[in-house]
Amino acid sequence: MNAIYILWLRQLKRYFRSKSRMVGSLGQPILFLFALGFGMGPVYAKAGQGNYLQFLVPGVVSMGILFTAIFSGVEVIWDKQFGFLKETLVAPVSRLSIMFGRTLGGATVAVLQGCIVLVLSMLFGFRFPITALPMALVCMFFIALLFTALGTALASVLEDMQGFQLIMNFLVMPLFFLSGALFPINDNTPQVLKLITAFDPLAYGVDGLRDVLIGVTHFGLPLDMAVLSLVTVLFVVLGSYLFSKIQI
Amino acid sequence: MIPIISVTNLTKKFGDMTAVDGISFSVPTGGIFAFLGPNGAGKTTSIKMLTTLLAPTDGTIEIGGKSPQTDQDAVRRMFGIVFQDPSLDDELTAYENMEFHAVLYSVPVTLRKPRIEELMRFVDVWDRKDSLVKTFSGGMKRRLEIARGLLHHPQIFFLDEPTLGLDPQTRNHIWAYIQKLSKEEGITVFFTTHYMEEAQRVAQQVAIIDHGHIIATGTPQELMTKTKSASLEDAFLSLTGHEIREEEASSKDAMRNRRRMWHGGR
Ligand SMILES: Nc1ncnc2c1ncn2[C@@H]1O[C@H](COP(=O)(O)OP(=O)(O)OP(=O)(O)O)[C@@H](O)[C@H]1O
Ligand SMILES: [Mg+2]
Numbered sequence: 001m002n003a004i005y006i007l008w009l010r011q012l013k014r015y016f017r018s019k020s021r022m023v024g025s026l027g028q029p030i031l032f033l034f035a036l037g038f039g040m041g042p043v044y045a046k047a048g049q050g051n052y053l054q055f056l057v058p059g060v061v062s063m064g065i066l067f068t069a070i071f072s073g074v075e076v077i078w079d080k081q082f083g084f085l086k087e088t089l090v091a092p093v094s095r096l097s098i099m100f101g102r103t104l105g106g107a108t109v110a111v112l113q114g115c116i117v118l119v120l121s122m123l124f125g126f127r128f129p130i131t132a133l134p135m136a137l138v139c140m141f142f143i144a145l146l147f148t149a150l151g152t153a154l155a156s157v158l159e160d161m162q163g164f165q166l167i168m169n170f171l172v173m174p175l176f177f178l179s180g181a182l183f184p185i186n187d188n189t190p191q192v193l194k195l196i197t198a199f200d201p202l203a204y205g206v207d208g209l210r211d212v213l214i215g216v217t218h219f220g221l222p223l224d225m226a227v228l229s230l231v232t233v234l235f236v237v238l239g240s241y242l243f244s245k246i247q248i
Numbered sequence: 249m250i251p252i253i254s255v256t257n258l259t260k261k262f263g264d265m266t267a268v269d270g271i272s273f274s275v276p277t278g279g280i281f282a283f284l285g286p287n288g289a290g291k292t293t294s295i296k297m298l299t300t301l302l303a304p305t306d307g308t309i310e311i312g313g314k315s316p317q318t319d320q321d322a323v324r325r326m327f328g329i330v331f332q333d334p335s336l337d338d339e340l341t342a343y344e345n346m347e348f349h350a351v352l353y354s355v356p357v358t359l360r361k362p363r364i365e366e367l368m369r370f371v372d373v374w375d376r377k378d379s380l381v382k383t384f385s386g387g388m389k390r391r392l393e394i395a396r397g398l399l400h401h402p403q404i405f406f407l408d409e410p411t412l413g414l415d416p417q418t419r420n421h422i423w424a425y426i427q428k429l430s431k432e433e434g435i436t437v438f439f440t441t442h443y444m445e446e447a448q449r450v451a452q453q454v455a456i457i458d459h460g461h462i463i464a465t466g467t468p469q470e471l472m473t474k475t476k477s478a479s480l481e482d483a484f485l486s487l488t489g490h491e492i493r494e495e496e497a498s499s500k501d502a503m504r505n506r507r508r509m510w511h512g513g514r
Contacts, residue, residue, distance in 0.1 A: 002351050002354070003351065003352055005351075006347075006348055006351040006352065010337070010340065010348065013339070013340065013344070014337075014339045014340075017339055017380075018339070082334065082337075082338065083331060083333045083334045083335040083336075084335055084336065084337045086301065086331055086333075086335045087331075087335045087336075087337075087349070087396075088352065089300075089301060090299050090300060090301060090324055090327075090329055091324060091349075091352035091353060092320075092321040092322075092324040092325045092352075092353065092354075093321075093352050094321075247301065247302050247303065248296075248301055248302075
């Protein structure tokens, strides 16, 4: 228990100390809100779909969480290379607690990042009912946990940071762009795209968050939560297993 | 004397490459044991297997009667270790690194502070306790790692090239302390080094490993007598030959340089 706590705390300390990382990872969401939110807004409104910024924000918040979460998970590779992982792996603590503590820490950091994006988006004019906040945080936490666990699983099998670019381009980017974070999924969406989206776990996160924040949904909140929790459990188990197999 | 570590036929293969090839030895309880060998001989790989980090390909290990394979936590509680490569969290302060260790090893809350302070004072980093480790010099980091390894009062202390990059003052200071610990607290010390005079001075028992094989064991005096040498260094050279381990040395150096680059780049 204490071990889980101290590992969680370590992730938070690292996050708060690395100002450049905190600020750097806000650049992208701001760019999306500004360029897409304002740039696409008129087109979207003309098509009779309403306010694009309102629609976009849950997607961009999810993006902030996704990137931070994957990155926190992948930090295991850093720890491997800088040697700190050895220190934790020779301690008389189960690998499950180690994996759990750092995954919870990474997920907490990702949720914080998501909250910052949410607050920023209000500067751009986004509005949501304050009563939706608790449920929104639950959604955000699931997204965060799911992808931190995925990142940890991947980092456990990768040797060094060279694989990171591969993950970004062939996993994280597709996960994001195919999640419906930027476009609505409805009857006009091509079937292929719809099908692929149904297999993207982030799609359920984005959809759930959107339902909670602005009341627009494709899958429906119950299905969103069911898929999110199931996949999260799956990835946490997978991540724990792969993490426990690390040899250095 | 009852050995605290006994190793039988220990083997580790990385693919086709055999890093440790069927070694057997034992370490007496409470003594200082030097594990010597040229670059790439298999020292670090052996220590990783002893300390539960790597699974052996073959052979058995007993640490205090327990197997690092099946009884990991019992073994992990028994030893402290200073790794060959850095293993501190650069983004935490010196004190936080110590505290992290104390929590992981369940050092009782009331003992944490005094013990951390005592050890950090001893290795002379107490006045920098709240600085981030990334601002430390190499020698300070090393000293902090040594303090950290002792924080949970281990029975066995593994030190993989602990004095690498330390100035003579610090080396003497640290060895004096470790010798005292061994004598007064009965801690078993298992260390590797490339400084032969250091080994000759502090080690009671020595094993020499080369190309994954143990080629000699005994007290420093026995090895010197056997090889008719005046120093352990001469004995070492006469046992392992004068040829430089070209390949291993250069790939290791390349790795270390890369690590340094990484550090600098962060
Ligand atoms: N993970 C690994 N994968 C493949 N080969 C490895 C691995 N770890 C070590 N080796 C190889 O095993 C051999 C023994 O390495 P080891 O690190 O144990 O040597 P060492 O005696 O500690 O050397 P040094 O004095 O340079 O630290 C070397 O040839 C090394 O290249
Ligand atoms: Mg070594």
